[in-house]
Amino acid sequence: MSEFHRSSNAKHGDPLPPDVALLRNHLATFGQEHVLQFWQQLDPLKQQALVRQVEQLDLKLFGDLYRNACTESPEASDGPDWESLARRAEPPNAVRLANWHDGATTSLGMTPTDARQRGIEALRAGKVGVLLVAGGQGTRLGFELPKSLYPIGPISQATLLQIHVEKVRAASRRYGVSVPLYLMTSPATHEATVRFLQQHDRLGLAESQLFVFCQGAMPAVDSQTGRLLLSDVGEIFMSPDGHGGTVAALAASGATEHMRELGIEQLFYLQVDNPLAPIGDPELIGAHLLTGSEMTSLAIAKSGPYDRLGNFVMIDGSLQVIEYSDFPADVAERVDDSGSLIFWAGSVAIHVFQVEFLRRAQALADALPFHVAHKKVPYVDAGGKHVTPAEANALKFERFIFDLLPQAQCPLVVEYAEQDSFAPLKNAPGAEKDTAEYVQRMLLAQHGRWLKAAGARVDEGVDVEISPLFALDAQGVAERIQPGERFERSVYLGAADE
Ligand code: UTP
Numbered sequence: 001m002s003e004f005h006r007s008s009n010a011k012h013g014d015p016l017p018p019d020v021a022l023l024r025n026h027l028a029t030f031g032q033e034h035v036l037q038f039w040q041q042l043d044p045l046k047q048q049a050l051v052r053q054v055e056q057l058d059l060k061l062f063g064d065l066y067r068n069a070c071t072e073s074p075e076a077s078d079g080p081d082w083e084s085l086a087r088r089a090e091p092p093n094a095v096r097l098a099n100w101h102d103g104a105t106t107s108l109g110m111t112p113t114d115a116r117q118r119g120i121e122a123l124r125a126g127k128v129g130v131l132l133v134a135g136g137q138g139t140r141l142g143f144e145l146p147k148s149l150y151p152i153g154p155i156s157q158a159t160l161l162q163i164h165v166e167k168v169r170a171a172s173r174r175y176g177v178s179v180p181l182y183l184m185t186s187p188a189t190h191e192a193t194v195r196f197l198q199q200h201d202r203l204g205l206a207e208s209q210l211f212v213f214c215q216g217a218m219p220a221v222d223s224q225t226g227r228l229l230l231s232d233v234g235e236i237f238m239s240p241d242g243h244g245g246t247v248a249a250l251a252a253s254g255a256t257e258h259m260r261e262l263g264i265e266q267l268f269y270l271q272v273d274n275p276l277a278p279i280g281d282p283e284l285i286g287a288h289l290l291t292g293s294e295m296t297s298l299a300i301a302k303s304g305p306y307d308r309l310g311n312f313v314m315i316d317g318s319l320q321v322i323e324y325s326d327f328p329a330d331v332a333e334r335v336d337d338s339g340s341l342i343f344w345a346g347s348v349a350i351h352v353f354q355v356e357f358l359r360r361a362q363a364l365a366d367a368l369p370f371h372v373a374h375k376k377v378p379y380v381d382a383g384g385k386h387v388t389p390a391e392a393n394a395l396k397f398e399r400f401i402f403d404l405l406p407q408a409q410c411p412l413v414v415e416y417a418e419q420d421s422f423a424p425l426k427n428a429p430g431a432e433k434d435t436a437e438y439v440q441r442m443l444l445a446q447h448g449r450w451l452k453a454a455g456a457r458v459d460e461g462v463d464v465e466i467s468p469l470f471a472l473d474a475q476g477v478a479e480r481i482q483p484g485e486r487f488e489r490s491v492y493l494g495a496a497d498e
Pocket of ligand 1: 133134135136137138139140141147184186215240241242243245271272273274426
């Protein structure tokens with residue numbers, strides 16, 4: 001029985017009516033009694049659903065988060081003072097691309113070949129899984145389905161999800177194991193994603209290879225008043241709790257237990273909007289293992305100080321990410337004697353995690369801070385009217401996965417070329433970057449480079465799209481394409497025989 005239900009009807013076996021007075025009191029303690037303003041219009045089922053929603057919310061937490069977000073002075077706020085932290089930050093210790101080739105001595109005493117071999121060993125031993133997060137709402141893109149189902153393949157129209165799944169299948173084939181895929185959805189994306197997977201035979205994954213789990217959700221509050229926003233007369237608006245919600249969701253769903261049963265020790269983490277993510281890349285996994293890192297992050301060199309990427313920095317000896325929006329311009333603009341950006345390392349949300357570290361972090365899940373975002377959230381006003389605001393009206397609270405870095409032992413940053421690792425689909429057509437057109441161009445350019453390296457001739461104006469099941473990378477293309485092979489017409493090179 002719930003805390004807001006009367007106990008007297010229990011003997012009749014009827015659903016217990018909510019104790020409205022108790023509920024109202026509870027909400028009033030936190031200034032949220034407006035949640036019940038349409039109570040009389042709700043049918044009993046909707047009333048029950050609303051009670052369940054209230055029960056699951058930590059109203060004190062939202063009050064505290066709102067007050068904190070409204071506190072201008074860093075001294076009076078519980079949140080980090082990013083400005084002063086950024087001012088004493090140093091660049092991260094990292095494997096730089098320019099120093100990362102065989103024959104060069106890196107500060108870590110390993111070469112790419114060492115790393116690659118170690119990574120391949122772990123993959124072949126079946127110790128690596130893939131963690132793909134696909135719970136975001138994709139608001140900027142404005143696509144009606146979950147972003148994972150966006151048909152991004154420039155010729156094939158393959159969805160983002162299909163491209164990722166094909167990489168997992170191709171890695172499984174290459175290393176002779178069944179690499180498991182842990183796919184995180186959210187209440188906003190779960191149903192449509194699962195339906196799509198059912199309709200498409202799990203995109204070719206074995207049943208035992210796919211573990212789908214759903215992250216949690218958080219309400220949003222009115223930025224003027226701190227009151228919870230309603231998405232309907234009997235419903236509190238909820239949205240996914242950020243990719244940092246992965247940590248708690250892994251534990252709650254049993255995914256971590258599933259990893260233990262399969263003997264998965266490392267997880268390659270990526271986000272669904274980036275089809276260039278080098279899933280299962282043995283060099284990254286090997287560098288992570290050889291350095292004993294609990295969390296290894298892929299970085300790209302920023303093209304300018306204001307790139308909209310999180311910044312990897314060292315603060316008081318600890319590796320952290322400071323979001324671009326929290327990074328003061330004058331710090332971002334700092335350059336060294338050669339004119340290069342001191343804070344060069346941008347985060348592209350690709351990490352390798354030691355599973356044991358994630359397990360430890362689950363005990364600390366509440367230690368991941370909440371980040372506040374000012375967003376447009378449609379809501380129901382006091383008159384019961386649905387309102388779509390023209391300006392940001394709400395504060396949303398999300399946890400971010402990169403905030404685990406300071407908790408990790410021996411964290412590592414490894415630089416990759418942007419053209420081989422990062423092309424996220426974020427924006428609707430018309431934006432400067434990160435649109436579907438941009439992502440497709442990046443995919444075709446990568447496939448063109450692989451073909452060129454294999455000695456193929458691609459005619460001017462011809463596009464060749466390569467399925468991960470045809471070739472996972474440049475090495476795979478070289479194994480299947482003869483030098484001198486000519487492409488005169490645009491084509492999709494699909495699945496090779498498995
Ligand atoms: P973004 O923060 O860019 O969100 O998430 P988004 O949903 O892609 O787009 P906007 O901001 O609403 O326009 C980056 C990645 O993290 C995942 C998303 O699915 C995306 O791949 N993510 C984000 C989650 O899995 N859960 C979340 O709660 C938030």
